[in-house]
Amino acid sequence: MNFDLTQEHQMLKNMMRDFANEKVAPGAIERDKTKQFPTEIFKELSDMGMMGLPFDEDYGGAGADTISFAIVTEELSRACASTGITYSAHISLGGAPLHLFGTEEQKKKYLTPICTGESFGAFGLTEPNAGSDAGGTQTTAKLEGDEWVINGSKVYITNASHAKHLAITAITGTDNGKKEISAIIVPTDAEGFTIIDNYEKMGLNASNTTELVFENVRVPKENLLGVQGNGFKQFLTTLDGGRIGIGAMAVGIAQAAFDKALRYSKERKQFGKSLSEFQITQFKLADMALKIELARTMVYKAAWLKDQGRAFGKEAAMCKLYASEIAMEVADEAIQIHGGYGYMKEYEVERFMRDAKLLEIGEGTSEVQRMVIARHVGC
Amino acid sequence: MNIYVLVKRTFDTEEKIVVSGGHIQEDGAEFIINPYDEYAIEEAIQVRDAHGGEVTVITMGDEEAEKQLRTALAMGADKAVLINTEDVEDLDQFSAAHILAEYLKDKEADLILAGNVAIDGGSGQVGPRVAELLGINYVTTITNLEINGDTVAIKRDVEGDTEELETKLPLLVTAQQGLNEPRYPSLPGIMKAKKKPLEELELDDLDIDEDDVEAKTETVEIYLPPKKEAGKVLQGDLQDQVKELVGLLRTEAKVI
Ligand SMILES: Cc1cc2nc3c(=O)[nH]c(=O)nc-3n(C[C@H](O)[C@H](O)[C@H](O)COP(=O)(O)OP(=O)(O)OC[C@H]3O[C@@H](n4cnc5c(N)ncnc54)[C@H](O)[C@@H]3O)c2cc1C
Numbered sequence A: 001m002n003f004d005l006t007q008e009h010q011m012l013k014n015m016m017r018d019f020a021n022e023k024v025a026p027g028a029i030e031r032d033k034t035k036q037f038p039t040e041i042f043k044e045l046s047d048m049g050m051m052g053l054p055f056d057e058d059y060g061g062a063g064a065d066t067i068s069f070a071i072v073t074e075e076l077s078r079a080c081a082s083t084g085i086t087y088s089a090h091i092s093l094g095g096a097p098l099h100l101f102g103t104e105e106q107k108k109k110y111l112t113p114i115c116t117g118e119s120f121g122a123f124g125l126t127e128p129n130a131g132s133d134a135g136g137t138q139t140t141a142k143l144e145g146d147e148w149v150i151n152g153s154k155v156y157i158t159n160a161s162h163a164k165h166l167a168i169t170a171i172t173g174t175d176n177g178k179k180e181i182s183a184i185i186v187p188t189d190a191e192g193f194t195i196i197d198n199y200e201k202m203g204l205n206a207s208n209t210t211e212l213v214f215e216n217v218r219v220p221k222e223n224l225l226g227v228q229g230n231g232f233k234q235f236l237t238t239l240d241g242g243r244i245g246i247g248a249m250a251v252g253i254a255q256a257a258f259d260k261a262l263r264y265s266k267e268r269k270q271f272g273k274s275l276s277e278f279q280i281t282q283f284k285l286a287d288m289a290l291k292i293e294l295a296r297t298m299v300y301k302a303a304w305l306k307d308q309g310r311a312f313g314k315e316a317a318m319c320k321l322y323a324s325e326i327a328m329e330v331a332d333e334a335i336q337i338h339g340g341y342g343y344m345k346e347y348e349v350e351r352f353m354r355d356a357k358l359l360e361i362g363e364g365t366s367e368v369q370r371m372v373i374a375r376h377v378g379c
Numbered sequence B: 001m002n003i004y005v006l007v008k009r010t011f012d013t014e015e016k017i018v019v020s021g022g023h024i025q026e027d028g029a030e031f032i033i034n035p036y037d038e039y040a041i042e043e044a045i046q047v048r049d050a051h052g053g054e055v056t057v058i059t060m061g062d063e064e065a066e067k068q069l070r071t072a073l074a075m076g077a078d079k080a081v082l083i084n085t086e087d088v089e090d091l092d093q094f095s096a097a098h099i100l101a102e103y104l105k106d107k108e109a110d111l112i113l114a115g116n117v118a119i120d121g122g123s124g125q126v127g128p129r130v131a132e133l134l135g136i137n138y139v140t141t142i143t144n145l146e147i148n149g150d151t152v153a154i155k156r157d158v159e160g161d162t163e164e165l166e167t168k169l170p171l172l173v174t175a176q177q178g179l180n181e182p183r184y185p186s187l188p189g190i191m192k193a194k195k196k197p198l199e200e201l202e203l204d205d206l207d208i209d210e211d212d213v214e215a216k217t218e219t220v221e222i223y224l225p226p227k228k229e230a231g232k233v234l235q236g237d238l239q240d241q242v243k244e245l246v247g248l249l250r251t252e253a254k255v256i
């Protein structure tokens, strides 16, 4: 057993912490208000070689491990969760399926611009009538000659406005009366493809969440990603990896909330004492620190298993479920410790709570995580 | 161009520092590259990228200083040297300059960069002393550097004003804030840093006798600056305020 980060991990963490404090945190309140996408931050992250973090150097990636991905995602989310989800979705939803299932040619063509930051990565799975039950997909892709003709719509798709292409899931036929779902790569400038960016969200305001509409969108036959009919299996694999990203985001938000609450409790005096002198406040902070420690350890464990090439589906679900739930609890307590100030945007903890809520919903709700874990433990 | 950078591992003074028993407590303190040395590293990398050559970063300290050297390698330096002084009792600016100069004397350095001061000791002596020992030109607190052949045009900060001057290589300069904006190490840089050469030397390897580099100064006491007290706002008639102020400066602050 060894719980130490390697020297590279430690260096990456220090560097990302500095970067997040100096470049990401300062505009976070403003971006939450204006819903301005963090374009400049991502230009810098591209220059720093972060956009292709886990992917092969052949495609412009850095070939780093999942622990590194968790570290970067946590540090970005600590400063600004909108930046964190943009990054996490870019890597684990956008890049990962291409990396896992793409042909050499597809990787050269589609993964490379993701690694360089020229295109953001995105993944279109959820539909108006297919959320937790993603098998309920209604979007269709019919083969006509050498082309897929796509019709249907997707909802809540992260990063699509800033992507040059993305993988979507669609019904490509029936197999013994069962729907056959496949993944297809679609360029975002294809004719008949509309991306609508006008949701009014509770949080993660500076991230890009979109609706996709396909009206007779034609893409070449070779845009099929992976094996025809394997779309369902493929996205389950993709989501396993994505859950580590959500877990890391949750740890980042929780850490930010804790840091603010601890500092505030030492500064704020009531009844002639600082809040941190009250045992009830101390116990709250102790519980918050405990939960964060456990969540981060679980995120690292899931990431480590993935890096060892071992099964990590159960642990990924556990880390995502636990970290997202404690992020909500910790953010809630951080607001409570701030009293009336915590209810004000200026003190940021209220944003942490709004941002954290998505983590209990996206990439599988908490209920879905419990279903996954239950299946793994033999129910 | 053969470029060397003198780098020091220091306490992060933005983090909490605890003094006990006349020493700064190392446990729990955060360590960083001295911020002025970061400017020096950045400038070295830029000079190399423009003129070719190699950047070697040097530090003195214990094994822990490898972290700061690896960070410099991740930023883009080519090689690193750690002069291990863990077993040496008493070191000061004299000792440091002497050891570094011993290492550098046969390296035919074209350009040596250092920080203007280290934020821990704050003496600003090591750079100039090394240059003196090597018998080369030096310019302190530089904010701009332009190299043309072996002619170097420099702007330096003189208490807020700028002095422009010209000198020749080989040269030692010390970096002031404003010289550049140090880059963040890139991810590929971090991943390659471990594979770059890092040489570890003992004083013996440099033929230095510990007694010859014994500190010339003695630290009498280390203490934290006094806690900042809340200010006092004087009130009332201007005449009375002035009187009160003069009185307080005499009796309380005892500065007049
Ligand atoms: C900001 C944001 C970004 C997103 N980004 C993406 C993206 O990039 N790509 C993408 O494809 N999707 C994305 N999503 C969609 C997200 O993955 C879905 O919202 C999520 O999977 C839940 O689906 P749903 O909203 O349809 O809820 P539903 O599935 O309708 O669930 C509603 C409630 O019912 C519960 N429930 C459902 N089934 C069961 C059951 N069998 N047992 C018990 N409880 C159940 C759920 O847990 C939930 O509490 C995003 C969503 C948001 C809000």
Ligand SMILES: Cc1cc2nc3c(=O)[nH]c(=O)nc-3n(C[C@H](O)[C@H](O)[C@H](O)COP(=O)(O)OP(=O)(O)OC[C@H]3O[C@@H](n4cnc5c(N)ncnc54)[C@H](O)[C@@H]3O)c2cc1C
Residues within 6 Å of the ligand: A268, A270, A271, A275, A278, A280, A281, A336, A337, A338, A339, A340, A341, A343
């Ligand atoms: C939207 C809004 C509307 C408001 N409207 C009004 C209004 O109309 N009129 C008005 O007068 N005020 C109003 N308030 C102020 C509100 O009543 C105060 O914010 C509230 O009483 C808490 O005080 P505080 O914000 O100073 O927090 P603090 O008193 O600083 O408390 C911070 C935290 O420390 C805890 N704490 C404090 N003392 C102790 C202790 N001894 N032991 C354990 N824990 C302790 C608190 O429970 C809290 O969790 C409003 C506030 C808001 C946000």
